Amino acid sequence: MLFVSFIPIILKTQNIAAPQFTAADSGVTVRLSFTGDLMCHSPQYQSAHIAADSFDFTPCFSELQSIFSESDFLAGNLETVTAGNNRSYSGYPFFNSPDDYVESLKKAGFNFLFTSNNHSYDQTEQGVLRTLEVLKTNGLPSTGTFSSRRDRDSIRVVSIKGIRFALLAFSYGLNGNRLPAGKKYLVNVIDTLAMGQDILQAKSLHPNCIITYLHFGNEYARMPNKFQKGIAQFLKRSGIDLIIASHPHVLQPIEFYKTVDGQLDSGIAAYSLGNFISNQQWRYSDAGAILSIDIKQNAVSKKLSIVQIAATPTWVFKGVISGRPTFRVIPFSITRALNSYDFLSMNDKKNCLQAFDDTRDILTRMSNNIKIK
Numbered sequence: 001m002l003f004v005s006f007i008p009i010i011l012k013t014q015n016i017a018a019p020q021f022t023a024a025d026s027g028v029t030v031r032l033s034f035t036g037d038l039m040c041h042s043p044q045y046q047s048a049h050i051a052a053d054s055f056d057f058t059p060c061f062s063e064l065q066s067i068f069s070e071s072d073f074l075a076g077n078l079e080t081v082t083a084g085n086n087r088s089y090s091g092y093p094f095f096n097s098p099d100d101y102v103e104s105l106k107k108a109g110f111n112f113l114f115t116s117n118n119h120s121y122d123q124t125e126q127g128v129l130r131t132l133e134v135l136k137t138n139g140l141p142s143t144g145t146f147s148s149r150r151d152r153d154s155i156r157v158v159s160i161k162g163i164r165f166a167l168l169a170f171s172y173g174l175n176g177n178r179l180p181a182g183k184k185y186l187v188n189v190i191d192t193l194a195m196g197q198d199i200l201q202a203k204s205l206h207p208n209c210i211i212t213y214l215h216f217g218n219e220y221a222r223m224p225n226k227f228q229k230g231i232a233q234f235l236k237r238s239g240i241d242l243i244i245a246s247h248p249h250v251l252q253p254i255e256f257y258k259t260v261d262g263q264l265d266s267g268i269a270a271y272s273l274g275n276f277i278s279n280q281q282w283r284y285s286d287a288g289a290i291l292s293i294d295i296k297q298n299a300v301s302k303k304l305s306i307v308q309i310a311a312t313p314t315w316v317f318k319g320v321i322s323g324r325p326t327f328r329v330i331p332f333s334i335t336r337a338l339n340s341y342d343f344l345s346m347n348d349k350k351n352c353l354q355a356f357d358d359t360r361d362i363l364t365r366m367s368n369n370i371k372i373k
Contacts, residue, residue, distance in 0.1 A: 027299040028161045029307060032211075033068070033292045035076035035314075036246040036273030038113075040101050042091030043279045043318075047325040048100070053085055057104035060277055060327050063341075067290060067312055067331055068109035072160050075112040075167075076276055077215065077246045078105075078142070081131045083123035091279070093175070094122040099134050106138045112158065116144025116171040116188045117215040117247065121179065128186050144169035144213070145187050152185035155202045163297050163304070166207035168198055171215040172227075172247070190216065192234055199238045208263050208297065208304055214245040217272055222250050222284065222362060224271040232269050236260065241304075242293070243269040250274050250284040251359055253366040254291075254309075264304045268293065277329050281318055287355035288314045289363065290331070310371040313359035315352045317344065332356045333373055 048055040061068075068074055080095040082102055090096045105113070113135065120128060128145050135142050146152035156167045170188045179186050188194075195212075202210050212235055217228050224232075228245070235243055236257050241264040245252075252272035259267040274288040294307040317328045321343045330341060330352060338349045360372050 027297045028163065029294055029296040030073070030160045030163050031071045031292055031294050032165075032242075033071035033074045033290055034244050034270070034273060035074075035276040035290055036251075036288045037079045037117075037249060037275050037278065038076045038105065039275060039278035039280075040080045040091065040095065040097040041279035042089070043325075044091075044277070044327050045089055045098055045101070047327060048098075053098070055098045055100040057101050058107055059321070061104065061108035061329060063328060063330055064108060064290075071109070071292060073112065073158065073165075074110050075114060075213075075244075076105075076110060077117060077213065078102075078113040078115050078131075078135075079117050079119050079246075081120065081123050081127035082134045083127035083130050087123060087126075095119050096123050096127065102131075102134050102138050102140065106140050110140065112156075112167070113140055113142045114144050114167075114169040114213040114215075115142045116169045116213075118171055118173055118175045120145050120171065120187045121174045121177045124177075125180065125183065125186060143167050143188075144171070146185050149185045152188070153201070155198070155205060157205055157207055163209070163295070164205075164207040166202040166205060166210045167213070168195070168202060168210070169213040169215075170195060172217075190214070190231060192231075195234070196238060199235075199240065203239065208302075209241045209295070210239065210262070211242040211244065212240045214243065215247045216245060217248040217252065219248055220250055220285065221248050222252060224252055228271055232271070236267060236269075241267050243267070243271075244273065244291070245269075245271050246273050248272045248274070249278070249280055251287065251289060251362045254363055254370060255366045256369075263302070264295070264306070266306055268306075268309065275316070276314065277316055277327060279318070279327075281316070283351075283354065284358060286316045286351065287359055288316075288329075289359055290314060308371060309369065310373050311359070311363050312373045313356045315355040317341075317348060317352075319343065319345075319348065332359075 251274040290312040
């Protein structure tokens with residue numbers, strides 16, 4: 001059962017080779033899964049429209065049930081807001097999505113959403129606050145945007161099978177938008193001073209593992225830039241165990257590092273998990289991955305170790321199924337033939353195979369210890 005509560009060391013670090021994961025010791029194992037950007041461009045909600053102010057996005061995630069059900073915790077980046085239909089629905093550049101979109105994410109199996117990104121303030125303060133209300137209504141905890149200073153200072157802690165995970169989230173910016181004076185709490189932005197204070201506060205709650213989600217990087221760049229690496233280094237030195245990120249709308253490599261003052265034996269920095277669903281229908285941006293991390297807690301020492309890291313490549317289909325335009329996330333598995341998706345054309349299959357090859361190349365570029373499912 002998942003329980004969510006709301007409650008600087010300077011050392012030289014360097015990238016290390018991934019350890020040889022083993023599951024020899026007895027204890028409890030938790031599978032954490034993460035996706036990249038959950039976009040909602042206008043063609044997406046237009047294809048999901050079924051009645052007056054009613055939308056059905058559930059088919060978008062219908063192929064993922066068996067994969068999602070294997071995880072104890074599933075989180076992604078909600079890169080839109082739900083400001084209500086009185087502002088009219090819209091896609092890029094100022095997103096405003098139907099409430100049904102959030103409901104579909106809950107039905108699909110998401111347990112948690114990160115909400116700090118460059119589109120968090122697209123519909124101003126009203127968009128931030130109403131999105132939080134919609135998330136609450138759908139039973140989806142989140143972090144990254146907040147309704148008050150007190151809310152912002154309450155660290156989210158998720159307890160899974162007795163293992164406690166603290167979660168933080170920050171964005172590089174807000175597309176030039178400025179938060180109101182006295183309300184900087186609305187959206188977390190990358191600021192090492194504030195981040196350091198949050199990390200210290202998270203540590204004071206004595207979690208077993210601290211996860212930080214970042215929204216940063218150059219769009220469509222398949223390698224992390226200097227800024228990304230610098231912020232990651234700061235987090236590594238500060239004791240963060242897992243760094244998960246997105247924003248480039250394409251996948252970037254995953255690296256391992258020696259954790260500092262943490263219970264996890266090896267840290268992970270996933271610089272960008274790409275798009276999980278979007279209308280960006282071109283090579284690299286139509287692909288993403290479900291990153292799954294199996295973490296075991298030793299029954300005696302209570303220390304954490306990574307048992308396995310696996311990635312399930314995904315590709316976004318945009319086309320017509322049963323006479324209706326639709327978007328559908330296709331998980332590519334080496335154990336499941338593309339022929340099982342009878343709605344895919346030969347060109348779709350070609351693009352899906354290309355996406356799989358790209359994903360395997362990018363995610364294993366810095367380590368061969370990532371299992372591609």
